[in-house]
Amino acid sequence: MPDTRIHVPYITSWSTETPVIPTVIRHPNGVGIAYADETMGDRDRSGILWVRVPSTPGTGRPLFGKVHSLRQRRAMRRLLCQVCGEPADQAPDGVLWLLLDHRADWPGWPNRMGVTEPPICRPCAELSVHACPALRDGYALVRAQVYDIAGVQGMRYRPGNTGVAAVDLAMVAHSDAAAPWVLASNLVRELRDCVIVD
Numbered sequence: 001m002p003d004t005r006i007h008v009p010y011i012t013s014w015s016t017e018t019p020v021i022p023t024v025i026r027h028p029n030g031v032g033i034a035y036a037d038e039t040m041g042d043r044d045r046s047g048i049l050w051v052r053v054p055s056t057p058g059t060g061r062p063l064f065g066k067v068h069s070l071r072q073r074r075a076m077r078r079l080l081c082q083v084c085g086e087p088a089d090q091a092p093d094g095v096l097w098l099l100l101d102h103r104a105d106w107p108g109w110p111n112r113m114g115v116t117e118p119p120i121c122r123p124c125a126e127l128s129v130h131a132c133p134a135l136r137d138g139y140a141l142v143r144a145q146v147y148d149i150a151g152v153q154g155m156r157y158r159p160g161n162t163g164v165a166a167v168d169l170a171m172v173a174h175s176d177a178a179a180p181w182v183l184a185s186n187l188v189r190e191l192r193d194c195v196i197v198d
């Protein structure tokens with residue numbers, strides 16, 4: 001029987017990695033959200049609150065299409081390949097990204113786009129375009145020379161009658177006034193100085 005685990009992307013969640021959602025409360029200082037039982041590790045360096053998720057890759061079933069927040073964040077921060085977890089492809093003309101093809105959306109796409117997909121290495125890019133169902137509708141291989149960490153994506157909350165209430169999934173910059181109200185689940189980079197290479 002072939003070892004199918006090597007084909008499970010690094011950032012894919014497994015069935016044993018169900019996020020634990022602790023009670024979300026209004027921050028004691030009144031601005032934004034907090035966990036009722038918050039600890040030091042729940043926030044990033046910018047002070048944004050992150051989802052809590054166990055890390056047990058390889059145990060249970062892979063949940064294709066469901067991204068594991070901690071591994072997404074690690075891969076994005078360190079520019080690791082989203083499929084194998086090794087360093088992504090970096091060349092003089094930029095870091096390699098494999099994206100769903102939306103080049104009709106605006107001239108110069110994907111320049112200035114915020115992405116939650118971490119970059120990719122060359123062998124995994126070639127494997128993915130053949131194996132990944134999500135890419136059957138079209139993909140673009142992109143090299144970006146500028147790829148600053150731009151913010152986070154996650155559930156946005158608002159003050160409620162009692163405590164706080166979830167509103168919607170939002171992408172916010174770290175400096176955004178809404179950032180203290182977001183429970184982050186993905187790290188976002190903004191791609192610029194891009195060329196499409198396929």
Ligand SMILES: [Zn+2]
Nearest residue numbers: 081084121124
């Ligand atoms: Zn790879």
